[in-house]
Amino acid sequence: MLLVLQNFISLSGNPFIDRLNEGGPLFMYTTLFILIVIIALLIRGFIKPTTRNKTVTLVSSISLFVLVWGFLGQMIGFIEAFDAISVAGDISPAMLAGGIKVSILSPLFGMVAFLIARIGIIILNILNK
Numbered sequence: 001m002l003l004v005l006q007n008f009i010s011l012s013g014n015p016f017i018d019r020l021n022e023g024g025p026l027f028m029y030t031t032l033f034i035l036i037v038i039i040a041l042l043i044r045g046f047i048k049p050t051t052r053n054k055t056v057t058l059v060s061s062i063s064l065f066v067l068v069w070g071f072l073g074q075m076i077g078f079i080e081a082f083d084a085i086s087v088a089g090d091i092s093p094a095m096l097a098g099g100i101k102v103s104i105l106s107p108l109f110g111m112v113a114f115l116i117a118r119i120g121i122i123i124l125n126i127l128n129k
Helices: 002-013 015-022 025-047 049-088 093-128
Strands: none
Touching: 015 025, 015 093, 025 049, 025 093, 049 093
């Protein structure tokens, strides 16, 4: 367990891991997990032609979920940011820009997962014909 924790800490300098943590771990890591599931399902669809129709339907539903999940993360982030702004009163434009940047990370990752899923669905549909 200690070794796993040390490996995770050593990854904290990784820009990808930093962005995952910066964008809100709940939404970003959930999106990462869903992206891995989508990729696994697409691989299954490529390998087993008999399951392609079910795979397309399932990946389509999951991809829409991950897209909406990303935007939900953004809306919750905006609510928290506006609460912090109302408490702080006056904030600098740089702080506001940083907050907006962080709020964009979750839907951006959701859109990337959605696009990967959609590209996979298009390829599976082409292979089905």
